[in-house]
Amino acid sequence: MRASGVHTDHNVFPSVLKSRAAPRDPNLISSIHGTIVVLGLVLNLYTGNALMNAYSKLADILLVKKVFDEMPKRDLVSWNTIIAGKGNAKSGIYEEALEMVRMEIHGFAVRHMFDTDVFVGSSLIDMYANCTKVEYSHRVFELLPEPNAISWNSAIAGSVQNGLFDEGLRLFRRMLLAKIKPMPVTFSSIMPACAHLTTLHLGKQLHGYVIRGGFDDNVFVxxxxxxxxxxxxxIGTARYIFDGIKVLDMVSWTAMIMGYALHGPAEEALSLFQRMEKENGKPNYVAFVAVLTACSHSGLIDEAWRYFHSMTRDYGIVPCLEHYAAVADLLARAGKLEEAYGFISNMHIRPTASVWSTLLGACRVHKNAELAKKVAEKIFALEPKNMGYHILMSNIYSAAGRWREAANLRIMMKDKGMRKQPACSWIEVKSKVHAFVAHDKSHPYYDKIMETLEVLLEQMERAGYVPNTEDVLHDVEEEQKRDLLCGHSERLAIAFGIISTPPGTTIRVTKNLRIIIACKKGGTSIEDLAEKFPDMIIKVPIDVFKGITDEDAAKVVDGLAPMVADKNTSIEQVKKLYKLFCECDCTLLEINSIAETADNLLVAADAKLNFDDNAAFRQKEIFALRDPSQEDPREVRCCAI
DNA sequence: TCCCTTCAAC
Incomplete structure (x- = not known):
């Protein structure tokens, strides 16, 4: 338009500045700004507002202010832009003022009848969630007459960020039913719910949805x-996705490094960290949490110190609680108990009970009751009502033969009205969560499970299994035998997993408490055996399957096919899906076979899982998600997604 | 013609 000589007046520039290309390009903005000045349009209200907005998207607060200050006339939009433009409120200029009136804003909005506006409503949902007032956040959401996608996203993100994972999943399902199309933001908000709940099959279904929606190239997602x-x-699939990310950022690097730190070999984590330093530049403090966690879990003391010091020296990052916790844990586990004690005592921030507790755990392993007593006093002062720490200390006394002190502690706990949180393990089979507590006979397959455990125990003993009885504190022979069979809830869950899945299926058991020492170090646990002798574990179910009808067995196998594609799925997507889901627990079903109504993968999967063609849009309880924080661990809360 | 709401690693 400019080249053809047509006059560009004040009507043109607001639109130009709002175009897709402009907001991300500082040079383009400057050049447009220059043209505006040359044409004498800089004093125009709409043009000025648009310029302010463009600069605030670049987070160039100084230029936003400059334009604002030079405008001869300002309207509501000008003021809104300077108050709420990106970078302004968040830059801290107005933050203090806003913080003071935060909770009054809702009242103002209600009095002036703005509370049903989607923009105001979505902001309120976000505000309350950020203030950890999730109940208010939900109330605002439920009262919104016409929530849009952003309102849904805000509600979902708010729930997940406050730890209400199944609430987030339920909202996601409702969002689909309300026919609101999810966006990349939706998935990056909801995915952490599956990560925290470690519900792989839910995560996989969401991943399938992401691929079908074409959102998988979004780096957040x-x-x-x-x-x-x-x-x-x-971890292998995580790496496969990671390797497919075109432009990695700090978060993608850190997520992968932390993944290796938690599950995989430390070398992978460390070499990725070094690659990141080269390719991505400055690691931030979370990246250091990840690399220190990797060192801690693999006992790499020298490396840990090197990173811990380099963090401050080379990158100017002040260590925070997580960094201290990782190093303290490392020292403690390595048996350097006194050094760990000194390290925690000299932290420049106040250590929490959880930092001290790693040392307490180490005192138990390394049998240092004296230091344990000192540490426990600090912990009890910080968290006087936490049962776990008291039990741990009482067990340390028992193991040291200091029965009187152990008993005193138990009596004190009873006086304070503390109740033990029962250990609970659960396993997903056929989209259902089966939860077990020790000695629990309520499961319908209880007899089969016991039979399996007996077969297993026999085979384990033949393979050289030596039970670790060190931690059995009251030694009645009968009880020990029973404890070996069903004393640990995870054994019940593993046995159930073995008899209710086809041979070769990966068995994933999750539990609410840390695995006790007997299952972790010394002796041999079922977990160790499963790792060392996979063949043996796989052979067992063939025998045990005998008791189950073919029909039941077939149902189990069918139930493990949550992967569906439809006629709208592109070949490229099918390839991706197949690559991801061709593991033993999933199969790719035939394309073009899904009903018209199944407009998304999740619903299609839902229908398939329930063997019910009409199920597509009915809200069904197809997933049962346990909330580990719940009082009775057997109480299973159901969540449809 | 201009403004406002949502996201990932800890």
Whole structure:
């Protein structure tokens, strides 16, 4: 238009500045700004507002202010832009003022009847969630007459960020039912729910949806997926997704490094960290949390010190609680108990009970009751009502033969009205969560499970299994035998997994408490055996399957096919899906076979899982998600997605 | 013609 000599007046520039290309390009903005000045349009209200907006998207607060200050006339939009433009409120200029009136804003909005406006409503949802007032956040959401996609996203993100994972999943399902199309933001918000719950099959279905929606090239979404697979123990798939990310950023690197730190070999984590330093530049403090966690879990003391010091020296990052915790944990586990004690005592921030507790755990392993007593006093002062720490200390006394002190502690706990949180393990089979507590006979397959455990125990003993009885504190022979069979909830869950899945299926058991020493170090646990002798574990179910009808067995196999594609799925997507889901627990079903109504993968999967053609849009309880923080661990809360 | 709401690693 400029080249053809047509006069460009004040009507043109607001649109030009709002165009797709402009906001990300500082040079383009400057050049447009220059043209505006040359043409004498800089004093125009709309043009000035648009310029302010363009600069605030670049987070160039000084230029936003400059334009604002030079405008002869300002309207509501000018003021809104300077108050709420990106970078302004968040830059801290107005933050203090806003913080003071935060909770009054809602009242103002209600009085002036703005509370049903989507923009105001979505902001309120976000505000309350950020203030950890999720109940208010939900109330605002439920009262919104016409929530848009952003309102849904805000509600979902708010729930997940406050730890209400199944609430987030439920909202996601409702969003689909309300026919609101999810966006990349939706997935990066909801995916952490699966990561935290370690519900791999939910995460996989969301991943399928992401691929079908073409959102998988979004780096936010991809990072969330990497994190989800890593947290669910599927480190290979996490790496596959990670390697497919075109432009890696700090979060994607860190998610992958943390994945290796938690599950994989430390060398992978460390070499990725070094690659990141080269390719991505400055690691931030979370990246250091990841690399220190990797060192800690692999006992790499020298490396840990090197990173810990380099963090401050080379990158100017002040260590925070997580960094201290990783190093303290490392020292403690390595048996350097006194050094760990000194390190924690000299932290420049106040150590929390959880930092001290790694040392307490190490005192138990390394049998240092004296230091344990000192540490426990600090912990009890910080968290007087936490049962776990008291039990741990009482067990340390018992193991040291200091029965009187152990008993005193138990009596004190009873007086304070503390109740033990029962250990619980759960396993997903056929989209259902089966939860077990020790000695629990309520499961319908209880007899089969016991039979399996007996077969297993026999085979284990033949393979050289030596039970670790060190931690059995009251030694009645009968009880020990029973404890070996069903004393640990995870054994019940593993046995159930073995008899209710086809041979070769990966068995994933999750539990609410840390695995006790007997299952972790010394002796041999079922977990160790499963790792060392995979063949043996796989052979067992063939025998045990005998008791189950063919029909039941077939149902189990069918139930493990949550992967569906439809006629709108592109060949490229099918390839990706197939690559991801061709593992033993999933199969790719035939394309073009899905009903018209199944407009998304999740619903199609839902229908398939329930063997019910009409199920597509019915809200069904197809997933049962346990909330580990719940009082009775057997109480299973159901969540449809 | 201009303004406002949502996201990933800890």
């Amino acid at each position: 991809a990072s969330a997926i990497v994190d989800m697979y890593a947290k669910c123990g599927n």
